[in-house]
Amino acid sequence: MRTEKRLRGVEMKENGMNCPEGHGKMVIKRIRKGITFRGIHLTVPTNQYVCRVCGKEAGTVNQAADTQMAISEAYRKAVNLLTGKEIVEKRKKLNLTQESLAKRMNVGIASIKRWEGGTIQSKSMDRALRIALGDQSVGDSCTGNRAFSIPRIKLVLREFESVLGKHILKKNDKMLFAAKYLWYADMVAHRETGESMTGSTYAALPYGPQLNNYKDLIEDIMKADESKAEPLSREEKRIVTRIAMKFPEERMVYDAAHKEKMWKKQPNGAIIPYTDSVELGGV
Ligand SMILES: [Zn+2]
Numbered sequence: 601m602r603t604e605k606r607l608r609g610v611e612m613k614e615n616g617m618n619c620p621e622g623h624g625k626m627v628i629k630r631i632r633k634g635i636t637f638r639g640i641h642l643t644v645p646t647n648q649y650v651c652r653v654c655g656k657e658a659g660t661v662n663q664a665a666d667t668q669m670a671i672s673e674a675y676r677k678a679v680n681l682l683t684g685k686e687i688v689e690k691r692k693k694l695n696l697t698q699e700s701l702a703k704r705m706n707v708g709i710a711s712i713k714r715w716e717g718g719t720i721q722s723k724s725m726d727r728a729l730r731i732a733l734g735d736q737s738v739g740d741s742c743t744g745n746r747a748f749s750i751p752r753i754k755l756v757l758r759e760f761e762s763v764l765g766k767h768i769l770k771k772n773d774k775m776l777f778a779a780k781y782l783w784y785a786d787m788v789a790h791r792e793t794g795e796s797m798t799g800s801t802y803a804a805l806p807y808g809p810q811l812n813n814y815k816d817l818i819e820d821i822m823k824a825d826e827s828k829a830e831p832l833s834r835e836e837k838r839i840v841t842r843i844a845m846k847f848p849e850e851r852m853v854y855d856a857a858h859k860e861k862m863w864k865k866q867p868n869g870a871i872i873p874y875t876d877s878v879e880l881g882g883v
Pocket residue numbers: 619620621622623651652653654655656
């Protein structure tokens with residue numbers, strides 16, 4: 601059965617095309633072909649029939665999907681977007697499934713499948729992809745020049761609690777208020793010291809800035825041991841105190857965050873870059 605199938609395949613190929621000069625069957629050869637796509641000149645591999653005797657080329661083999669993918673890859677390479685192959689490679693290196701990458705980015709799994717399969721991602725989605733795939737060159741704008749530390753998140757929140765004199769880290773409230781205090785602390789620290797406090801990445805969610813993937817982090821933050829974190833510097837403590845004095849009530853920090861341009865201008869789910877910390881108005 602298997603042999604028969606294979607034989608039929610060979611036969612189909614050989615019946616593809618005869619050389620017009622009478623040299624018999626032509627063979628399929630991979631050649632590079634110049635095309636212009638979205639205004640960019642690209643060289644893409646395509647399959648063509650070639651005569652083994654005279655070298656005459658005729659008729660491109662109809663493999664539309666392959667060619668589309670080759671164009672997409674060459675185009676993305678040319679305009680400095682991650683190619684489908686690069687996305688797959690980076691994702692696998694991090695042991696991420698398409699689903700877990702989608703979750704990291706706050707997009708549907710269908711988007712990941714499309715980008716890996718040849719759909720060209722937008723510049724902003726490319727940036728989000730690079731961040732989610734741990735590209736160091738864009739890491740600074742999402743971590744604020746500091747390595748991400750969950751114990752430090754706990755430490756900063758404990759510092760807020762001690763200044764405010766109440767608990768803000770509560771189970772089951774999805775850090776609705778705690779995340780806003782934390783966000784201000786990270787952003788103000790970045791603006792004034794050039795470094796965030798916790799290395800956290802924030803997403804613009806409908807109810808304000810929130811830790812990116814907070815659902816996966818809450819449990820770990822609750823369990824974290826803050827004594828393992830690098831102690832807060834005097835400058836960092838001053839920043840926490842300033843924010844706490846400005847927003848003594850949780851509702852106040854929540855409302856202030858919703859007035860911040862750097863949150864408002866981001867589309868839903870997008871990463872809020874630290875580089876925008878200069879635009880903070882509330883503190
Ligand atoms: Zn020929």
